Amino acid sequence: MNDIVFAGKHFLTYTVNRHKHRDWELVYCTGSSGCFVFDQVKIPYTEGDTVVIPPDTPHENLSDGGFTNIHLNVADAAIPVREPFLIRDDSNQTLLHLFADAYWLFRGEPEKKAALLSAYGDLIIRYINAGRAAMPRNSATDEIRRSIVQNYADTFYEVDDVIRALPYSYDYLCKLFRKETGVTPHRYLTHMRLQSAADMLCTTPDSSITEVAHLCGFRDPLYFSRLFKKKYSVSPNAYYRLRLKEEEAPAGDSDSQKVSL
Numbered sequence: 001m002n003d004i005v006f007a008g009k010h011f012l013t014y015t016v017n018r019h020k021h022r023d024w025e026l027v028y029c030t031g032s033s034g035c036f037v038f039d040q041v042k043i044p045y046t047e048g049d050t051v052v053i054p055p056d057t058p059h060e061n062l063s064d065g066g067f068t069n070i071h072l073n074v075a076d077a078a079i080p081v082r083e084p085f086l087i088r089d090d091s092n093q094t095l096l097h098l099f100a101d102a103y104w105l106f107r108g109e110p111e112k113k114a115a116l117l118s119a120y121g122d123l124i125i126r127y128i129n130a131g132r133a134a135m136p137r138n139s140a141t142d143e144i145r146r147s148i149v150q151n152y153a154d155t156f157y158e159v160d161d162v163i164r165a166l167p168y169s170y171d172y173l174c175k176l177f178r179k180e181t182g183v184t185p186h187r188y189l190t191h192m193r194l195q196s197a198a199d200m201l202c203t204t205p206d207s208s209i210t211e212v213a214h215l216c217g218f219r220d221p222l223y224f225s226r227l228f229k230k231k232y233s234v235s236p237n238a239y240y241r242l243r244l245k246e247e248e249a250p251a252g253d254s255d256s257q258k259v260s261l
Contacts, residue, residue, distance in 0.1 A: 001076045002118070002122045003074065003076065004121040005023060006072065007071070009069070009070050009103060012032075013067060013068070014063055014066050015063070018059065019060070021073055023055055024077040029047050029048065030069055031069075031199065032196055033152075034063030034064075035062050036053070037059060038059050038084055043086050044146055048096070050128065051086050052085050052087070065153075065200060066199050085132060087131040095127060095131075098123060098127065102121070102124065138176055152189055152216075152217050154217060155218065155219045173185075196216045197218075197236070209236050209237070224236075
């Protein structure tokens with residue numbers, strides 16, 4: 001039970017075509033955002049989210065700006081539901097560390113796999129079940145978050161308009177959103193825009209900073225550059241050069257890897 005039978009990574013990817021697995025699939029978004037499409041529902045996600053997909057559930061993964069992730073397939077997962085769902089990582093990025101460690105165990109020594117991998121499977125599933133039990137029950141938070149994910153690239157999008165349209169006080173909703181996600185709605189929106197810009201800088205190097213800013217929802221390129229440098233400690237141009245050096249360095253990963261036991 002809770003046996004991790006596959007592990008994989010997607011580097012910058014825009015589409016994963018419709019498919020299904022015989023085991024549970026757990027997908028942790030490590031960068032940017034996208035949307036899982038199922039027969040009856042769509043689940044938008046962003047960096048720090050884990051989408052949990054039951055066995056034999058057809059799905060596809062789509063993203064306008066591209067996404068990166070770590071994905072695990074788990075046999076006989078002890079998850080007491082049979083529909084896909086999403087949980088958000090905590091402020092310590094506990095799930096990210098667990099997913100990353102489990103992934104690298106596949107690439108390590110066979111003795112370590114046998115000794116540790118089953119323990120990681122149990123721990124990840126226990127954490128997911130605990131996170132699902134503690135999921136926010138207020139639909140207003142989900143509505144604000146969904147609106148941001150779907151509209152962050154629109155330079156005229158104002159999250160305040162969404163908040164004020166809901167039947168609760170503005171201050172209450174801002175406090176509720178921060179309590180349930182760890183950040184304010186405005187910081188959540190800014191984070192999505194900056195993450196999208198970082199991905200775009202590396203995938204469309206011929207675009208100007210002004211173009212990238214506008215395509216990621218920023219009206220003022222100078223303001224965008226200041227926020228970008230504050231988050232990544234380098235200018236947008238310098239960020240692209242650093243990522244280019246990293247990609248040119250020898251690496252063992254391909255654009256998308258799946259490693260089996």
